[in-house]
Amino acid sequence: MGETKQVLHNWKFKACEEKEWMAAVVPGCVHTDLLRNGVIQDPFYATNEHDLQWIDKVDWEYESTFDVEEDLLGSSRLELVFDGLDTYADVYVNGSHVLSADNMFRSWKADVLHVVKAKGNTLSVRFRSPVREDLPKIEKLGYNLPASNDQSELGGLGEQKISIFARKAPYHYGWDWGPRFVTSGIWREARLEGWSGCKITDVHIQQNQVTAAAASLTASIEIEAEHAWSGKLKLSTDGLSWEQQVTLETGNNVILLPLIITDPKLWWSRGLGEAHLYTFKAELLQEESIVASRTVRTGLRSIRLVRDKDAKGATFYFELNGVAVFAKGANHIPNDSFITDVTDERYRHEIVTAVESNMNMLRVWGGGIYEQSVFYELCDEYGILVWQDFMFACSMYPGDEAFLNNVRLEAEENVKRLRNHPSIVLWCGNNEIDSAWAQYDEEGGWGWKKNYTAEQRAVIWQDYEKVFHRILPDAVEALAPGTDYWPSSPLISLSGDIKQHAHPLSSEGDIHYWGVWHAVEPFENYNIKVGRFMSEYGFQSFPEYDTVMTFAQEQDLALDSKVMRAHQKNGDGNRLIKEYMDIYMSEPKDFPSFLYMSQVLQAEAMKMAIEAHRRNMPYCMGTLYWQMNDCWPVASWAGMDYYGKWKAMQFYAKRSFADTMISFDRTDDGQVQVHVVTDLLAPLSGDLQVTLYHFSGERLKQALLPIAIEGNSAAVVFALNEQEWLGEHEAGSVMLHAVLEQEGKLLDSKEFYFVNVKEQKLAKSAIRITELEGSGGTRFKLEADVLAKQVWITAEHEGMFSDNFFDLIPGVAKIVEFRLRETGEPQSKPVHAGNVQARSMIDFLAESKIEIS
Template sequence: MLVSHELHEGWSLTALTLTDDAPVRAGVTAAATVPGCVHTDLMAAGLLEDPYLDQNEETQHWIGHSTWVYRRSVQANPEPGVRYELAFDGLDTVAAVTLNGEEVGRTANMHRAYRFDVTDALRDGANDLAVTFHPVREYAHQVREALGERPNVYPEPSQYVRKMACNFGWDWGPTLVTAGIWKQVRLESWRTARLGRVRPIVGVQDGVGTVRVEIEVDRAPRADAPLSVQVEVAGHEASATLAPGASSAVVDLTVPEAELWWPRGHGDQQLYQLDVRLQDERHADLDQWSRRIGFRTVTLTTEPDSAGTSFEIAVNGVSLFIRGANWIPDDCFVSRVDRDRYRERIEGAIEANMNLLRIWGGGLYEKDEFYDLCDELGVLVWQDFLFACAAYPEGEPIASEVEAEARDNVVRLMPHPSLVLWNGNNENIWGFWDWGWQEPLAGRDWGWGFYNEVLPSVVAELDPARPYWPGSPYSGSPDRHPNEPEHGNHHSWEVWNRQDYTAYRDERPRFVSEFGYQGPANWATIDRALSDDPLRPDSPGMLHHQKADDGNAKLADGAAPHLPVVDSMDDWHYLMQLNQAQAVAFGIEYYRSLRPHCMGAIVWQLNDCWPVTSWAAIDGDGRRKLLWYALRRVYAERLATVQPEGDGRAVRLLNDSVTAATGPLSIGRCDLDGRLLADDKRSIEVGAGSQATVSIPESIATPGHAAGELLVVEWAGQRVVYPFLEDIQMQYPLAAFEATAQPTDGGVAVRVVAQTMVRHLTLLSDRVDPDSVVDSQLIDLLPGEEHTFHVRTTVSASDPGWTQAPTLRALNDLS
């Protein structure tokens, strides 16, 4: 039977060669954590300041230019006839592995798993195991010299090495070029044979669950005896025999009573254990493999129609409107992201009513725990292959690494029912068309062969039950501009870069897989990370933690048509988070109003990897920004939104749930004192997975005094207030309200009673307690109405901060 010994303890880290500006000396040694990386080990040893704080990042680039050695002793008692292998699930990135001074393997890919035969190198007793990480930049520069320069959005060599691209910096992330043993490592021993790759191809045919298990076996030298494989799932068993010398087998099973796996909101997430055992001719177990699978079908429909080309994901034959977010690595030091952290982020997406996360191509194939949790919680996963914002060479050594990496990860991830789409790249096809790449490329390859040939071939061979799409964005044809809104999937970035967010309505996309707007991190996150005194939007630390090109100017320009201009940091912080929430909510409401013409909106982005001004809804310390609360509203299964209709307005009712929505719809026009001026009430039914449009009567849609009147829509438990003009043009009174704080089980309840109309009432609870969580934000109240914020906190209700600015505030505080 295969025996596995984890090798996670007793490692040391030594600086072998260093740059001249390194603050430590060559030969310095520190205790190492495995899994981990150089940066975290140096921080733990007190040899490195936290790069997330202030401007520390700028003084730490020497780490990525240096050579590092991880070393430990391995006790062994090798037996004759037993094969011994070192198994590394992840090495970051350019490494040489030696055992007792003998090189047993080399790596140049962060995204692959490696297995090295050490049978002949292993000694009885203590063995010296070392992993030397060479400077990844030097390797990348060598590849660039061999294959030729190619364009990159960033002045970095990320496309010349198979490493997490955002380690080299992004417009939301720092440049922290890591090295280390970032996943598990084991010494494994076995006789005769072991399981190599196991691929369950899971489907549903005529209501019956099917599994085809394709199995590859590694045999020891001269081990040619017959073998057998036993497969079991949901109480059903089947087996196959491998003839002498054979190394593969196929086992088919049917599960007539299989319950379907559904995405959240559509049914249960039924999972079944699939067990595979490898046995010798005497029926003794040699190895075993277990994973959870789910029975479901998935299709991607991209059909031409009168409006362009559709892009529609269906699970178990049910078309879904995708309400999602893009996911980036949750930490620059990815070994720090464990199951609990994954769960917290994924549950944050669920609580914001999302049903899909897109794993973006500049990051990682995430660890198994991420996909396990998505399986359990019913969150769909769109997985990019790891190419982003650059022209990639297709020659060696990159070509072989790309194919091996794709094969590794397709096989690893294919058992997960939550995974519904493989996507070839992020923005590279668009870049080739529009970003000035063609002239400098001068006919050289740039990655199209990967996206159009290599990757779809790998998916078709290894994971034929799951769809593949060449890129995001991509319009479905190499002869058509890749970012046409009417065809395929679209990225909408003109709003952030150049246009007001009302320009979202200028296009009619079929599916939007990226769009977004920036806002600062939460106050407590900024306060922890920066020591600027005074703290200002343009103080040194704030500017360093704003990586977007001309980002602060874009924030100011984008807010100017909607919100007042302010001087204080407190007001700026509130308004920039508010404008981010307003902008993204505006876009999502519009995209959802287009259903079924448009069948998805994936906002950029759910999470951050460090404290930064960015597009994220959850900041780098895990705090929920105002955007998160806006997403929870506009991603609700049932949404009412007011949209233009000809020269008038209409209410668009969206029902993504599995049951019909039947009940009252109320549309009213009132003044800022809350007096109802005109209204319309009716009962309406909106079918499951459907939508309806209700024209707003002219008497309601036409204000008598636009700057002093509001539209109020109530449906399906929601109430939404729409000013007739931009907030900056409205004649809101100065906000007046009474606020009291009372202790509750687990926290504080802050009750607010409005004396005037109150716009976007917000409780920035982290300003009182950095660890607090508030249940609601961005509340609109008419005079006499009230709202209670429930805060999870350990701070007493007697703290005066709960009921006053800058913690408790409204937009019309600033009028």
């Protein structure tokens, strides 16, 4: 009786037509194995991506030899299990074909009891080229389906968009921030599983009703039995246990066990309370000896997406344990083009970055993968809510029976795999397809429809509805009842008419606002185009100089160099950064300065957007910027680069996402308003001080007043007349500084400038850095003699400052701490910084206009 596992190691690989084998690592992929063996150069360096497009047109074979461990040999059942095969694979054990795979997002199993022997087994996995596999499908279909981000030309395929046929990570085919590496390989664990008697295959803690007083649950326990069996089923957690006698039939059994937990410890998102987790253990007992067992971890909470009609349209917010949560966060993409290179520590760095940036939500975007378990476990532990897309993005998909069935099985498996995670609060059908196709608006969308006949359009839309209005919601309803499903992001509502498709001024549903950036609208439009839930918006920047130098050389440091263009996947990206910089910023003196200025520009844009969204609560109840992270070193919308380094924007986001925040706003009638926003549930009172400073540090005017606002709200607490406060002073030489304190403790502070950076009269500032006594080189005080804008501190040693890219006002000191996030450490800890340097924007500006392109 019992269950045993044996992970399979000792792998080698080769191109099918070659004779020579090379060492392989599983989990892994062909690209990383070729790199490890010195066959290819670093795929991310310079323009190497362009030279590696041959890899996806070759068939590859992986082979392992193994002996079956003794305790497995005696099992009644023995299965070969692959948690992930990417993508078209045929599997052979000792020459016998045991399974064929055609979906990266599903696991694959085969009964191998009668195929294996005790010693000297050979396992072979042959991967068919995804390009050669799928090209014939276009001819069969008769036309290309839209797939805007599929970089088919780079892959040597011209206009032939094949990504839509493969149930494989869409971003592998290229995106407007990512390279085209169409991988093949064993990307999750491969193992043997043996068992006899009974095996608990799944435990789902269904949350029927959860309140602070009681949690009414149903444990759904799936058991596979080799033969009829009677005994006791026991479920336990946190000192509580439930038992019942069970009689199992041969095959699959589902036992439902009702549970009540009184006074449960609830699971809360970051900022609202503890993210408490319960571990439930299910055991089958025969006369008190354990026959089979399985544990799962979950958090007890009530969650719903609230879409109630109101005077302005309809709400769109998440209610957690009865509390309306303002969602603060970003869109998550895979952390690497080669997923198996992402260590647990890299996942932890991302989630802790979200926590330290005062976020409470990440959206797992639909062009990547259903993430590795560790991602969701960390979100559970840290109280980060997850908006989970199914893996469909910016494309129309085929609707043949085989494809639809594959999608149905994929959806069922992934909903089932992830449903115990309390962090997952929404399943969303796809990214941007409803608004891109715009079925009910002849002039709307991305112009896709015009490429098809009326008959083709009807078929394409019917196929869309089969997947996103039937198969996917059915899977969620059946397997994760109580979890909300949203058909497409963005969407107004599933109305079946022109009112369905989202637009930047929708007063219902969620919005992706890209007028700033793609349409070159001014940053100020972030203040105007505010919806009920802003699930995407963004602005690009370059990573810092050290990151750029991991893929470039000095001679490549020009915007239009071949290398810099290869690391800018949004066609107009470099031009757009430069165009916006010319509008809002002063001229940088050289290319490294341009990199710094691009980050400052991005940070200022995102600050304006985030704070506009938060000031507008409860009308707007969510702000998720694009994007959290990068999958390679590149110019992109990310706030944190490929190596985990925070850009200026990440420090800005941390400040603008603060649980209690001050925000300035300027009205059309010449008023400057001070808003206070708090996500904390208790009423807030404190003392507000607003000071007009000259850039020299002279205090020109000041207001002091007590303020009070409700918990979980936003309010204007002070307004001043701009002309009265400016008086005779030049708008480009003065600033406002607001400070909010509660019983002497600083809650927040914020600056306001009357004109853009370009028009500000900045002078060279001397920044004094003083190491705080007794800190061991970890804490520093910074002071400036005149206003120092966008102070960027760098350290000799590895690590990160607690704040960066901030303004220093003369007479207002800033204290920062230097920290290092060590492997396995949940949070970063103070560490010696070594030599510390600080530069401000003036150090990066050109004295005369120069060409940086």
